[in-house]
Amino acid sequence: MSTRLLINAGPIKKRGRTLSDEVVEQLTEKIQSGSLEVGKKLPTESEFVEAFGVSRSVIREAISQLQARGLVETRHGVGTFVREPTVKDVIFDRSTISPGTTQELAAVLEVRACLESEAAGLAAQRRTDEQLAELERILRALVKEDISRDISVDVDFQFHEQIAKSTHNSHFLDLLRQLGKHAIPRSRLAIFDQEKAMYQQRLNMEHEAIFNAIAAQDADAARAAMRMHIINSRQRMRSASK
Template sequence: MSENHTSTASTPSAPRKKHRNLAQGVVADISEQIQNEILKPGDKLPTESEIMRIQGVSRTVVREAISHMQAAKLVETRHGIGTFVLEPPPAQAFGIDPDTVITMRDVLAILELRISLETEAAYLAASRRNEQQLQELRAALDALLNHTPEDGDAISPDVHFHLLIAQTSGNRYFYDILHQLGTNIIPRSRINAAKMTHDDPAAYLERVNHEHEDIFNAILREDPEAARAAMRTHLSNSRERLRRIQESNEIKSSSDNTRQ
C-alpha cells in the first residue's frame, strides 16, 4: 500500500520536469544557432512540425520553447506567416545605479571593486605615462594638496586625480567604468568620512593627500609595482575607515535596541 501511494503521488510531477527540460533544450539549441549566426536576424525559423521532427519533441514543447524565446526577445511570431529571428538588442553600457547603493555595505562593496580596478590602472599608468600626462597629474595633485577643509568641495579634486590615472593607463575602459563609480557613488558616500570617524578634518586630509603623493611619485619614477601598491594602500585605508564607521553604527544600533 505504501509503495503504491508513493508511486501515485510522484507520478504527476515527473512529466512536468521532463517537459520543462525538453523546452529548455530546444531554446538552448536555437539560441546557439542565433549566437553562431547560423540563424541570422530576419531568418524564419523552421515550422513547428519541422522543429518537432529535428528535436524529437512534441508540439507542446515546441510552443513552450518559442514562448520563452519571444519573452527573451530572440524571436517574434507573425501570425499566419511564421516565427522570425530578431535583431539583437544594443549592448548595454556598464552602469551601476547610484540609487541602489544605499547601505554602508553597498558602499564597501563598490570600494572593493574600485580597489581591483584602480590598482591595475595605476600599474599601467606608471608603465605608459608620458610627460604631458605626468604634468596633468602633477597639477591635479597640487590642487589636492592646496585644498583646505574651509574650501568646501574636497571631492572634485580627488575624483579628478583618480580619473587622470585611469586615463593615463591607456585603457579607456578603466576610465569609463571609474568615471561613473567615482563621480556618482563613492564621493557622495565618503564626503563625511572624517566627521563620522571623529577625525580632525585637516589631519584626515593630510593622511589622504600623503597617500595620493605616494601614488604620484611611483608613477613619476615609472615604477609600476610601487604604483599598484600605493593605490592599494590608499583605497584599502579608505575601506578601513568606512568599515570602522559601519562597525560604530552597528554597535550604536545594538545599544539603542538594548535600551529599548
C-alpha cells in the first residue's frame, strides 16, 4: 500500500493558513477518529513530504505542533508514534455527562452557549470561501424535510463542527468533539408527528440565521444567532421534559 493511501492524504492547498496548520488539521482528525491508531508509527518525514506535497520544514513544524498537543511522541532513533492520551490530557470526562439526564444536558448547553457563540463570531471573521461552501452544503442537507432523526443528529453535529473548524483554532473543535453528539438536544427529544414540522422549521430558521451571519462576516450577529439557537434548544428540551 502506498504512503498516500496509508494516510489517505492529498496535496495541501494553502487556504488562509500556514501549510503546517493544514497538515496538523488533517493528521489531528485522523488520530481523533481512530484512522491513525494509538501506538501506530507514523510515516517517515520523506513519506509525509511525498504524500502531502510540502517541504520537510512544513512537516517538521506540523509534527512539533502535534507533539505540543500531546497527540504524538517521538522516540529517538525509532520514529514518531501516535500517543496514548493521559488523564491530564482529557479536558472533560464524558462519563460524568449522563445522556438521559435533562439537568446534565441543560448544564452542557450552558457551556455550549459560551463556547459556540464565540466560535461563531471567530468563524465569521476567519472562515474561507471553501469553508463557507462546506457549511452551506451541510446546512442544505440538514434542512431536508425527509431527513431521519438519526441522520439529522449527525448532520446537525457536522454543522457545528464546521463552524468550529472555521475558527482556525483547533481547541474549539477539540472541546466540541469531547462534548459529543449527545450534547445535541434533538438526539434526546421525542418529537410527535404533529409537532415535527414546526420543530424542524424553527431549527432550520436558527441554523440559517447562523449561516447568514457567518456568510456576511458579521461577527456580532453570528455570536447572537448561535447563542439564541442554543438557548432556544435548552428551552425546547426543558419544555419537552415537563
